Amino acid sequence: MDLDYNWINLLILFGALQGLIFSIILLLNKKHPGAKFLGVFMFGLAYNGFETFNWSSHLSDHIIFFDLFPFVMIYTLGPSLYLYILSLLYPEKKLTPIRILTYYFPPIFQFVFRISVIVVYFLVRNKVLFDKAALESLDSVYYFYAEAFSIIVFLIYLYLSLKLFIRAHASYNISSVSKEVQQKIYKWIKALLFCMIVLGLAWPLTVSAPYFFDLSYNVHYYPIELILVIFIYWIGFVGYLRINMIFPLRSRFLHGSISTSMAKQWMIQLQSAMENDKLYLDPGLNRSKVAAYIGINPKIISVILNQHSRQNFNDFVNTYRVEEVCKKLLSTKNRHLTISGIALESGFNSQATFQRAFKNIKGISPKEYQTLKLKKIG
Incomplete structure (x- = not known):
């Protein structure tokens, strides 16, 4: 069959290429954690564009x-959108790999299921398995739910x-950024969510269209694919400027000054972790x-201590360790211990560090x- 490179297919192809380039730029950006989630989101759109171009141009006959x-x-769109917005609204929250994988469970499940189908196919083809019905059943189940469930996952x-x-907008509080910056972040997220709501409405209508109209093969996908292409171009040209505006703010947030109220709040948590929970007793802290x-x-932590307490992290922790040593030096319960032994029990991991810090x-x-204090007591 001849390849079909009409203007719609070419527009989809160029949009997919731009989405791919933009996703790579975001995925390679290591300074801003939220960027990688937007990168995965854009990669999902780009992949979808290439997939559409593959069948619509009849390239699938060759590839x-x-x-x-x-x-x-396509299952990565929903989780990526949520994690990206979470990273913008709560930049101080650290997402663990396990938590991230939990959010990405739907696309992981789809990938594993599809790999299973492919493995069974090759086993049947090479006559290791002879049950072709099992292969057809697996494939049928996959196609039966995959498209409809992808919409459900995205909408959730x-x-x-x-x-x-x-919830975040109601509290009007994004940690350590000004109200003006907050409004800019909210404006960007609001525009992004508006586009996603449009997609959330158009997607189920697109999938259900063949049930109500007599349409030729897959032609009902063209409108939503064009919408996605426009969205990719919008992200690439308009959204990227706003993203560049927000990301440097994240950088300054991590490396520059922090508002006094937030610094006090985090300082209280740091002090509580030391005074109440005694984290400083861990030599590997x-x-x-x-x-x-x-x-x-x-x-x-470094920003708070450097700018608001005039201490680095090691000095901050060692202050608590030294105070612990002082208490134990004067306690009769520890008379059987050497000073070095008390230092090790108080969280120091080397004699030299202990002597210098003290x-x-x-x-x-x-x-x-110890001598001076015991004389005063005696």
């Missing part, structure tokens, strides 16, 4: 790749995204562990401190 994995990448995540946005315990970005904080050596 079978897109026929092997239908209705897989769209609802969750809207709910997340409404680091920023990442404290950040995971509190639920904030590790870089935020003298910097107290101005004298641990032995001198």
Whole structure:
């Protein structure tokens, strides 16, 4: 069959190419966690565009790749949209890999199911299995639910995204950014969600169209594919400018100053983690562990301590360890322990670090401190 490169197919192809380029740019952006979710979202749209171009131009007669994995990448749209908006609204929240994979369960399930179908196909083809009916049954089940369920998954995540946005907008509080910046972020998310609502309405109408109208093969997909192409161009030209505006703000948020109110709030959490939960007793304590315990970005800890407490992380932790040592040096319960033993029990992992930290904080050596204090008590 001759290839069909009409203007609609070419427009879909060019849109898919732009979406692919833009998704790669976002996925390679390591400074801003939210960018990777938008990157996956754009990659899903780009893949869908290539998939559509493949069958609409009759290229599928020569290239079978897109026929092997239908209705897989389209499942990434909903989770990616939700995680991207979550990252913009709550930049201080750290998403663990397990949590991210949980959100991406639908596309992972689709991929595994499709791989299973392909494996069974090759087993039947090579006469390892002889039950062709099992293969046909698996394939039938996959195509029976895959398209309709992809819409349901997208609508569920769209609802969750809207709910997340409404709740955040009602509180008018995105951590450590000004009200002016908040409004710009809200405006960008609102525009993005509006486009997604349009897609959420057009998608089920597109899929149900053949049940109400007598249409030729797959022609009912063209309107929504053109909508997606326009959306890709909008993201690429208009949205990218807004994204560039927001992402540097995220960078300044992590590396620059933080509002006094938020700094105080996080400082209270840091102090509580040390004073009440005694995290400093862990000799291997680091920023990442404290950040995971509190639920904030590790870089935020450095910003708070450097700008609002005039301390780095190690000095902050060692202050609590030194105070712990001081208490134990004067306690009769610890007379059987050496000073080095007390230091190790208080969270220090080396004698040199302990001696240096103690003298910097107290101005004298641990032995001198113990002797002086015991004399006053005696």
